[in-house]
Amino acid sequence: MIKDTVKQALQDLFPDPEPVAEEVVAPAAEGADTDEDKKKPVKKKEEPRVNGVLERDHAEHGYDIDVQLDPGELLAAVMIIDKAGFFLESITGVDWIKEDQLEAVYDFSRYDFDTCRVVIRTRTPRSAPKIPTISKIYPGAGWHERETHDFFGIKFDGHPHLVPLLLPEDADFHPLLKDFKP
């Protein structure tokens, strides 16, 4: 199973795997999802997630491995993914304005029947959002990163051509930021 090998490889990125943190967060998250009502478990989930690898239920979330890491470790993780033969689905961002952070989300999937979707998240402060580019590893990431830069203003370090793609050429606004006023 590719899922286990990739999970192991990604786990190795974290020097201190903190198995305790993972076990605490994972059931809490799943508990919140099964629980229809918005009650206490949701509140508990509001705590910032600790970096690490989580295994998710595909039927519930639509992906299998959920990794959160620091921007500095991103390239190493993407290289592991690339070596394992994944293709890049998309890159996007999420604006967590309450935590004053921007999250970049990378989706990877596979062509073969060993279905495994990997999500890599990395967070960067809202004031100076900066993440290394992965367009050297996946050239297809070029457009996705430009789009994310358009919408969220995340600077992708080392991107060869980080100009607006979907927004007008002279756009200096980032419409998907939660404090964006048209």
Next chain:
Amino acid sequence: MSGPIHIQPGETFTLNVGPQHPATHGVLRVKMEMDGEYIVKAETVLGYIHRMHELMGENRTYPQVLPNLSRLDYLGALGYTHGHVLAVERAAGIEVPERAEYIRAITVELNRVASHLFWFGAFVMDLGGFTPLMYAIQDREHILDMLEAVTGSRLTYCYYRFGGLYNDIDDDFIAAAKAFIPRMRKSLKKYDALVTGNIIFEKRLKDIGPISAEMCRKYGATGPVARGAGIDFDVRKNEPYSVYPEFDFDIPVYHECDSLARYKVRMEEMEQSLRIVEQGLEKLPDGPIMPAKKPKLIKPPAGDYYQAVETARGSFGIRIVSDGGKNAYRFKLRSPTYSNMSLFDEACEGMMIMDALAMMGSLDLVIPEIDR
């Protein structure tokens, strides 16, 4: 034909293909650095029909976003709305009655045939043959009539609801669909004789516009583009959703990596879609089309959900980040042609402009879907 390029400094010129150009089928612009008829460098410029559906998805309640999804890809709209309802159903944990899922599969596949038919016509028109477009539109019109009788609209459907469907199909639809299948099979034979076998057509596509499997992977290409490169990838098989596991169908795969392979994949997909429709009509169970407890207010629990579906153009993904409210916190649409198109810049280098545009046609672009 792509040949070696020997550029003398200062001897290239810039050609703007688009935003208004007959080959781009919409408002796409490709800035090409040309050396005579050869493309030295190309840069695609997007955004001419960007409407920010993702922000609309954050500003509106979940049911209010429903009509937006059919405005992405106006040719195969049902596939996209299917992805959306599946994603929200996954997030909110809504059960869908079996009959509704069957009808969804049938209509999506019919819509896929309609989309491929239009692509077929437009593609041959890109190559200069106008008549096949008209024949394709005739067949497509039958599908649109059928779908109109059920969904109420012809192009930008808003038919699926969270938990089921807007309304049930009737016997007229079943009869029309059953009559359509043999008619379409006959037409496919006609297209094969008129277009696929044609020597001019073959010469224009064979070994033209190579897109390798590795390139597909690096750029995230899916759908017929990947299947034309020998990648056996179809979300309906790889990551089964809805009632697709119940059906017996094949995924056509060609290993030539050229424009002709992508063309053949789509032509065969039409036949496979017809098979699914045929089986779906046969197996169609009785029952309700909406769950007994109709979900009134949709508020998915906080979390992050992803759903991928196979649309006519490839793998369409939708990510919903919910904070427990009635609007999505983040609403990401992963459009297949966006990834498919992103490899064009690299793939067309060194090609002649007419071959590059033929290759662009074989990517099956729908611009509103790229720009979202």
Next chain:
Amino acid sequence: MSLTILNVIIAVVIAIGFAALNAAYLVWAERRGAGRIQRRPGPNVNGPLGLLQPLADGIKLMTKQLVIPGGADKALFMVAPVLAMAPAIISFVTIPFSESIVAHSMNIGVLMIFAFASLSGFSILLAGWSSRNKYGMMASVRAVSQNISYEVPMLITVITIVMMTGTMDLKELVAAQSGGIWNWNLIPSLSSPLMPVAFLIFFICSLAETNRAPFDLGEAESELVAGFHTEYGSMGFGLFFMGEYANIVIGASLITILFLGGWGCPLGLFPGVWWFLLKIYMLIFSFIWIRWTFPRTTIYGLLNLSWKILIPISLFNLLLTAGLLKVF
């Protein structure tokens, strides 16, 4: 002497009228034909069967403003459409429609028609170049290479026929084929067994020479927008359009004269102008039919076809015929 000149003038006027009428109504025929092939009616609103459509189109084109793009070479820009139409009309002067209906018969008629036909390449070159449009420029370059490469097999085929009949006078060419279908150049004989192939070559070449689909690379609308006439509007475009159809009539007439026995009846009965017209309109129908069936070739496919297939075969035919003429 003066009577001859008057005769010629009247004949030329008639030829112009015939060319213009044909050009206008072939547009109608093309649109109706395309409509039928695509199972739609085609233009049917103006007049019975839409027969007044060409008139409406003509009025529309004439009343439109002629826009000359900035930076264009004005003189050449204006000359190019005229150059597209004029040679086509002049060529009509020598075409014999029947024994007696011919404006001016001359003994080098074939040569004259080909001389004027080469001018159509010039008009495209000038139009594309003078309009200062990159698409137009690319189209004109394509069109010139196309014209050059297709004149070669066309002329080789004509040489074969001239060799067989021993004349370059169009009237005598027809006279040599009179008496019935078995005398036509199309039918292989002992001395010229490859004539059907030569007919096919000539037919393909006339498609290419008149820039008709599937060889309409000069205006390949899916890649070059409208090719050499991208910047033309109003009557400038109208003249190109009419010139194209006038050229088609010339092409069809030439095929008729060279291969199909001109005004002769297939059975040798009642020769006359009606046979000639019947033949050219059947050929024109096949031009239309082909245009609405096939996709467009590529520029290199087109050149490959000419240099790798048509020229070798027509040369072989020339040599074979020359040899066999010596034998029989």
Next chain:
Amino acid sequence: MGAYFTEIFRGLQSLAIGLGITFKEFFQPVVTVSYPYETIKMSERYRGHIELIEDEEGKAKCVVCGMCERACPSGCISLASESVEYEVEVKGEMKTKKKKVLTKYDLNFTTCSLCGQCVENCNFGAITFSKDYNLASSRKEDFHFDLLNRLKERNS
């Protein structure tokens, strides 16, 4: 050499097959409809713009609950109402009650996306889809429909 000729022959054959198909189609009947002269009847479920439904008295069934207005993704419906007092017999007593009466139902069809959320969300069955599709104008104002007016015109 053999391949050279087989390719020519195969090519010519494929072209002839293509010509045969278009020739056959040439004699087939026309499939189009001359639109402005003939029109097609829309199917039962065709979703045109919305239309008010009348009750037995010929008045609009609408009770001005505003569900349609709220459900509309594009905000193209605007309602106005006034309170009217009316008397009703409850257990043998005449009582005055207040009810809302529709005074204006505006549909801005230029922004409508024909999704059908309004009809679906109407709990009183007061709106339906019309079968109009011959809508063409060069003026935006022509697509601001006053549905109450249209209802009156239909009744008169």
